[in-house]
Amino acid sequence: MKPLVSILIAAYNAEEWIGYTLHSAVDQTWPRTEIIVVDDGSTDRTAEVARQFGVTVVSTKNRGLSAAQNYAFSLSHGDYIQYLDADDLLAPDKIERQLAALRETDSRRVLLSSPWAPFYYRTRRARFIHNSLWRDLSPVDWLIQKMSEGIHMQNATWLVSRELALAAGPWDESLNYDQDGEFFCRVLLASEGTRFVPETGIYYRTSGTRSISYIGTSNTKRESLFRSMMLHVQYLRSLEESERVRKACLTYLQIWYHTFYPGHMELVTKLQAIAAQLGGRLRPHRLRWKYAWMEPVLGRRTATWAQMAFPHLKAFMLRKWDKAMFWLEAGDTTFTDPIG
Numbered sequence: 001m002k003p004l005v006s007i008l009i010a011a012y013n014a015e016e017w018i019g020y021t022l023h024s025a026v027d028q029t030w031p032r033t034e035i036i037v038v039d040d041g042s043t044d045r046t047a048e049v050a051r052q053f054g055v056t057v058v059s060t061k062n063r064g065l066s067a068a069q070n071y072a073f074s075l076s077h078g079d080y081i082q083y084l085d086a087d088d089l090l091a092p093d094k095i096e097r098q099l100a101a102l103r104e105t106d107s108r109r110v111l112l113s114s115p116w117a118p119f120y121y122r123t124r125r126a127r128f129i130h131n132s133l134w135r136d137l138s139p140v141d142w143l144i145q146k147m148s149e150g151i152h153m154q155n156a157t158w159l160v161s162r163e164l165a166l167a168a169g170p171w172d173e174s175l176n177y178d179q180d181g182e183f184f185c186r187v188l189l190a191s192e193g194t195r196f197v198p199e200t201g202i203y204y205r206t207s208g209t210r211s212i213s214y215i216g217t218s219n220t221k222r223e224s225l226f227r228s229m230m231l232h233v234q235y236l237r238s239l240e241e242s243e244r245v246r247k248a249c250l251t252y253l254q255i256w257y258h259t260f261y262p263g264h265m266e267l268v269t270k271l272q273a274i275a276a277q278l279g280g281r282l283r284p285h286r287l288r289w290k291y292a293w294m295e296p297v298l299g300r301r302t303a304t305w306a307q308m309a310f311p312h313l314k315a316f317m318l319r320k321w322d323k324a325m326f327w328l329e330a331g332d333t334t335f336t337d338p339i340g
Contacts, residue, residue, distance in 0.1 A: 005095050005159070006078030007035045013043040014086035017205065021051045021086055030095040036075050037086075040068040044225040046086070058094040066171035066179045066337035081160045083180075088156050089123065089203040097200040098159045100149035100190065111191040114200035116154040120319045125204050135196050147232060147252035155180040156202040156314045166188055177215065177224035185235050206315070215259065222259060224266050229256060233274065250280040258285045262301055 007025045011018055018037075025035050035055035040045040041062025050057045060071060069083065098112040115134060117126035132145045133153055146152055167190035171183045188194070198315060215221045233249045253271055259266045261284055268282075275282045294303035 001132050003030050003079035003099065004032045004034060004053075005030060005080045005082055005099075006073075006076035007033055007082045007084055007090075007116065008069065008072040009035070009037045009050075009084050009086050010040055010072060011037055011042065011046050011050065011086035012040040012065070012068075013032075013042045013044050014046045015042070015049055016089040019049050019052075020120060020212050021084065021088060022050060022055065024055055024089040024092070024273045025084060026055070027092050028090065028095050030099065033082075033095070034076065034078060036072050038068040038072045038075075040064070055103075057125055064173065064176055064280060066173040066175060066183075069171045069183075070173065073170070079162055081162060082156070082167050083158065083160075083200075084156050085205075087207060088154075089205075090156065091200045091202065094202060095159060095201045098197045101195055101197045106195075107192060108163040109167075109190065109192040111164060111187060111194045112159040112197060113153055114157045114159075115195050116157045116204050117201065118204045118206045120322035122202060122322055122329070125322065126203050128201065133194075133196075134198070136194055137196075138141060138193045138234070139191055140245075142188055142194055142246045143185065143232070143236045143239070144244060147236065148248040150252070152181060152256040153184075154202060155184060156204070158184060158187070160187055175224045175228060176219035177218075178228040179224075180227045182231050184233055189235055189239065206319075219264075222264060222267070224269070225256070225259065229253065230274070232255045233278075244280045246280075250278050253278075256280050257282045261285075300332040 007020065007027075008027075009018070009025070014021075022035070022037075025033070035053070037047075037050045037055060037057045039050065039057060039059040041060060047057050056074065056075070058071070060068065073081065080095075080099070082090070084090065088212065094114060098114060101112065102110065114134070115128045115130075117128040119126035131151045132149060133142065133151060139143065149152050164187055170185040171179055175182060215225065229252070232252065236245055236249060241246075253275055255267075257271065260271060261282075262268070272282055
């Protein structure tokens with residue numbers, strides 16, 4: 001019998017887009033799936049919309065993404081787990097192609113991945129941009145690439161066996177930022193490596209400041225990111241203690257340093273201490289020329305804020321335009337873009 005795949009969707013106030021997400025889940029070409037939606041205390045019609053699809057919908061008090069993911073997993077029965085955010089989309093053959101890539105000699109510790117493309121509203125505008133994670137890699141090599149280049153695989157790209165999910169342990173409910181990065185880091189540690197499956201994938205909706213991945217002025221999220229970063233460093237060094245690992249960890253800390261400096265000096269001090277243990281030192285990011293003129297006039301903090309804020313403003317305007325075109329075109333619900 002073909003393995004059962006559980007598609008798990010944690011949803012909070014996702015009324016606007018969960019219908020599109022569930023369409024992509026229901027339309028999978030893989031014949032054996034169960035779809036479970038955990039409505040994490042939404043105050044809108046999320047649960048009502050989801051129930052129209054004839055899938056399992058459970059409503060709970062609002063406890064956060066990680067708790068909802070853990071509860072969804074406890075309700076599932078699948079041999080494989082497909083995590084899916086409530087506003088993202090699966091290509092129709094995503095699960096089928098990934099399972100077809102498994103070999104008879106493979107164990108359940110092979111971790112399957114696929115391409116992903118960001119989009120605002122129209123999937124036909126999505127672009128799949130190759131990076132160095134789009135290949136088969138050992139756990140240590142995958143983490144080195146991720147941390148030294150500041151790249152990642154969006155969480156829905158993975159197809160995880162139940163054995164791997166259990167070995168990794170539950171999502172960390174004390175984290176409210178980068179909780180998916182930390183969880184899949186542990187999944188990687190428990191795996192035998194990744195198997196990358198091209199020509200299919202997922203569409204990742206970038207929703208700006210409303211997204212759980214937007215930090216903004218939230219100190220809670222910033223502290224959560226710091227903890228996740230420390231765990232990433234710990235996990236990678238547990239696999240290998242070498243010069244290349246220390247270099248990757250230093251680069252990783254440097255990439256995120258601007259999120260803490262200069263406004264959060266307590267965390268900056270801790271980051272510098274970790275960097276010293278790794279044999280290096282973190283330095284403030286250089287301002288791009290478009291913002292460097294602000295520093296002598298308005299100060300470093302204002303110039304740094306502008307460098308971070310203006311791209312968000314640009315993205316906000318692009319989202320508004322794409323939304324207008326989306327509705328003008330009477331809705332883009334097709335997922336037929338070429339992938340690979």
